[in-house]
Amino acid sequence: MPLPFLTADRTFEAASESALPYDDRERWRRPYRPGPWRVAVAALVLLLASFVLFAAVLIALSGSVFTADVSSAGVVLGIGIVVIAVxxxxxxxxxxxxxxxxxxVGFLTTRxxxxxxxxxxxxxxxxVRWLGLPRTVQGQALMLVRKDRRAEGAAPLLTTHTLDFLGRPAGFDRAADAVEAxxxxxxxG
Structure with missing residues (x-):
């Protein structure tokens, strides 16, 4: 099953004459690839989900149809589905x-x-915040200045110390250039 949100389009990495080398500009797209840290954390969460789903199957198979084990298996199955959604x-x-x-797009909100x-x-x-934690380190941030808000206190769009760009300053530069373009x-227009 292809996951189009997981990879950025390859056309940004290829040298092209246009800054925006897309035919379908109406479609929402991420102009950079998710970082290895983000993919690794998601893979570990999916590994946890596989254990939870396996536990749901074991609970369902170990009990009889007339006991509370079937409802327990349903609860564990629901937890597994929530972990996959996370x-x-x-x-x-x-x-x-x-x-x-x-x-x-944030974890709970989208603006x-x-x-x-x-x-x-x-x-x-x-x-900038290091991995979204309260600890701050010196780094670069891509800032959005809007007409209806002041620039001070605005949350950055991208930083060099998030799961996508930690240890990849060149990746941050390419992503910032793409969003700026x-x-x-x-x-x-």
Whole structure:
């Protein structure tokens, strides 16, 4: 089963004449690949889900139809499905772009900003949160400046110390350049 949200389109990595080498610009896409740390964490969560689902099967097979073991197996099965949903949401997190705007997908929230409300997208050197934890380190952040909000206190779109770009500064630079190119192209049009 192909997972289109897991990989970025290969056309961004190929040298091309256009900054936005897509035929279907209406489709939401992530202009970078998820980082190895994000994929590794999701793989571990899916491994945990496989154990939970296996436990649900064992619980269902060990009990009779008329006992409470079947309902226990259903609860464990539900927990396994929730764990799978968590892993898929973790893989879906990040910045997505289309002709309509910029979308920042978080674990629990999704914010979409139309290009008409975007003033600028720029890279800034500043303290950033390390892996989303309260600890901050010096790094780079891709900041979105909107017409209806001030730039101070705005959460960065991407940073060099997230699961996608930890230890990959060149990957951050490519992703920031791609998002900036989408912003420049769509603010003009």
């Amino acid at each position: 892993a898929l949401r973790l893989l879906r997190m990040g910045v997505w772009v289309s002709e309509r705007g910029l979308r920042q 979409t900003v139309p290009w008409a409300r975007v003033v600028s997208v720029r890279t800034a050197q500043q303290p 989408w912003a420049a192209e769509n603010r003009r």
